[in-house]
Amino acid sequence: EADIYQTPRYLVIGTGKKITLECSQTMGHDKMYWYQQDPGMELHLIHYSYGVNSTEKGDLSSESTVSRIRTEHFPLTLESARPSHTSQYLCASSLTQNLQETQYFGPGTRLLVL
Amino acid sequence: KNQVEQSPQSLIILEGKNCTLQCNYTVSPFSNLRWYKQDTGRGPVSLTIMTFSENTKSNGRYTATLDADTKQSSLHITASQLSDSASYICVVSDRGSTLGRLYFGRGTQLTVWP
Numbered sequence: 001e002a003d004i005y006q007t008p009r010y011l012v013i014g015t016g017k018k019i020t021l022e023c024s025q026t027m028g029h030d031k032m033y034w035y036q037q038d039p040g041m042e043l044h045l046i047h048y049s050y051g052v053n054s055t056e057k058g059d060l061s062s063e064s065t066v067s068r069i070r071t072e073h074f075p076l077t078l079e080s081a082r083p084s085h086t087s088q089y090l091c092a093s094s095l096t097q098n099l100q101e102t103q104y105f106g107p108g109t110r111l112l113v114l
Numbered sequence: 115k116n117q118v119e120q121s122p123q124s125l126i127i128l129e130g131k132n133c134t135l136q137c138n139y140t141v142s143p144f145s146n147l148r149w150y151k152q153d154t155g156r157g158p159v160s161l162t163i164m165t166f167s168e169n170t171k172s173n174g175r176y177t178a179t180l181d182a183d184t185k186q187s188s189l190h191i192t193a194s195q196l197s198d199s200a201s202y203i204c205v206v207s208d209r210g211s212t213l214g215r216l217y218f219g220r221g222t223q224l225t226v227w228p
Contacts, residue, residue, distance in 0.1 A: 043218045
């Protein structure tokens with residue numbers, strides 16, 4: 001089992017609130033990711049990081065922001081939550097060995113914005 | 115356009131039976147193909163990975179095949195168990211480095227009934 005953790009696992013919040021989804025990994029991986037996944041749909045990459053102080057936007061436009069101050073942590077923040085942000089958010093980190101990258105996923109945060 | 119298509123979208127089988135899930139992709143260049151298992155409310159977990167030169171890879175009761183010429187892969191599950199109930203996601207990488215991009219299928223939702 002991968003050592004990557006996400007909190008909270010479930011969150012119900014009202015429109016306009018600021019929220020931060022936490023992600024931490026103890027494997028020392030440099031590269032980390034945030035994905036958004038709706039039921040029955042594919043994962044969409046919204047942010048990634050190559051290492052400390054590195055953050056990049058993914059393929060899917062997102063109003064969220066991320067930071068990478070420490071290798072272990074990659075929090076995602078929504079300044080003003082809206083019902084359209086309701087989704088599952090998955091964090092992952094990766095290790096590259098023999099030119100093959102393996103991603104390890106956290107358990108996810110299910111967000112419901114009312 | 116790089117895409118990953120999976121079929122069937124959902125599948126119900128009885129415990130002890132075998133089943134095969136399909137994945138067709140148009141991703142180019144091609145580096146590797148992974149099958150992930152995602153239990154409800156959890157993050158995906160890697161089952162197998164295959165590179166261009168590999169035709170088959172097994173992991174217990176899971177056997178993946180790859181035909182790089184026709185760009186097709188299958189995941190065969192033998193003697194299914196109730197714990198196999200999950201979404202199975204096909205993921206294709208376009209190059210084997212930290213600069214590679216992953217393309218996700220929507221998954222096949224497998225339900226195993228007793």
